[in-house]
Amino acid sequence: MSDTDLVLNLTAGTGGDLTFGDVETPMQLDTANTDMAGASERMAHIRECLPEICTLDCGSMNFGDGTYVMTNTTEMLRAMGRMMTELGVKPEIEAFDTGHLWFAKQLVKEGVLDDPALVQLCMGIPWGAPGDMNTFMAMVNNVPAGWTWSAFSLGRDEMPYVAAAALAGGNVRVGLEDNLYLDRGVFATNAQLVEKAAAILSNMGASLKTPQEVRDQLGLVKRDMPVPA
Numbered sequence: 001m002s003d004t005d006l007v008l009n010l011t012a013g014t015g016g017d018l019t020f021g022d023v024e025t026p027m028q029l030d031t032a033n034t035d036m037a038g039a040s041e042r043m044a045h046i047r048e049c050l051p052e053i054c055t056l057d058c059g060s061m062n063f064g065d066g067t068y069v070m071t072n073t074t075e076m077l078r079a080m081g082r083m084m085t086e087l088g089v090k091p092e093i094e095a096f097d098t099g100h101l102w103f104a105k106q107l108v109k110e111g112v113l114d115d116p117a118l119v120q121l122c123m124g125i126p127w128g129a130p131g132d133m134n135t136f137m138a139m140v141n142n143v144p145a146g147w148t149w150s151a152f153s154l155g156r157d158e159m160p161y162v163a164a165a166a167l168a169g170g171n172v173r174v175g176l177e178d179n180l181y182l183d184r185g186v187f188a189t190n191a192q193l194v195e196k197a198a199a200i201l202s203n204m205g206a207s208l209k210t211p212q213e214v215r216d217q218l219g220l221v222k223r224d225m226p227v228p229a
Contacts, residue, residue, distance in 0.1 A: 005211045007220065009053035009092060012080060013070075015042035016057065020067040030067065039079035046089055052220040053118070056081060056091040058107075059100035062127045070096075074103065081112040088221055093119040096128035101142050108144075118218060119143060120173065121151035123161065131157050133164070140168050148218060154178050162197045166206050172197055 015037030021028035046054045058077060063070040084091045091113055095101040101121075107113045121139045124131030129139060131153045143149045150171035153161040158179040162172045174193040182188035182196065198208055215222060 007053065007211050007214050008049075008051040009055070010046060010049060010051045012042055012046055012054045012084075013057045013094070016060075016071045016076075018069045018071040020069070022067070026067070033068065036071065039076055039083065043080055043083045046084070047087060050087065050223050051089060052215070052222060053090045053092050053218075054084060055094050055120075056084065056113075057094045057096070057100075058104045059096065061096050064126050077103070077107065078110070078112050081107050085112065085114060090118055090218055090220055093117055094122055095119055095139065096122045096125060098129065098139060098142065101139060105144060116144070116146040116148065119147055119149045121149060121165075121170075123151060124153040124157055131161075136164065137168065140170065152178055155181075158193070159196065159200060162200050163204065166201055166204055172201070 015035055017033060017035045019030035019033040020026040021030065056077065057070065057072050060069060060071050060073070062068075081091060093100075093104045093113075095104060101119065104113070104117065104119060108115045108117055121129075121136070121143075123129055123136055123139070129135050136151065140149070140151075148171065150173050151161055151165040151168075152158065152173040156179075158174055162174065165172045174197045175190050176188065176193070179193065180187060182192050201208060209217070214220070
């Protein structure tokens with residue numbers, strides 16, 4: 001066990017991959033790359049581990065080119081959102097386009113998710129919201145007052161979005177899921193990407209929150225991880 005304090009955030013995005021057959025036989029699914037699962041199965045590891053935060057991909061989209069669709073129906077999201085709320089795990093709403101943010105507000109309105117919510121603006125992922133500043137600010141301006149939000153983009157846009165998100169009043173995300181390189185041709189580690197982002201923010205005059213300050217802001221509950229038998 002590590003003595004390092006951190007806020008644990010686990011994905012709940014598995015179980016929503018739907019890969020069709022070719023354009024003439026779409027219902028001959030690519031079963032090797034399709035992992036569709038029910039809400040309880042998709043939430044099993046969240047229920048077992050009880051992290052402070054877990055993700056909720058708040059919609060469906062064509063994720064890049066080909067026959068793959070990231071699939072999250074409205075009823076699936078309502079079911080998973082209720083489970084997260086009942087478990088006391090804070091959902092990090094993943095908004096890949098404007099409609100995802102629209103539905104996130106609907107989930108809060110219905111009481112499925114607590115208000116204020118936490119939302120991640122996912123920019124520049126084909127074919128969701130493009131990474132240009134006009135689209136980004138449209139997303140930012142549609143985040144309700146009082147919500148906490150952060151944003152990221154991919155590849156060479158990862159670090160520019162550190163600055164853009166901070167200037168727009170939000171928080172930031174970096175990591176190897178979004179970008180593999182520290183510099184041109186130089187592979188990064190997660191720690192190096194975090195250090196680079198921290199340097200950018202410090203040079204801008206922004207302050208960096210401690211894990212406990214994040215918990216206080218978001219109302220998170222830190223629980224001991226279960227010890228394997």
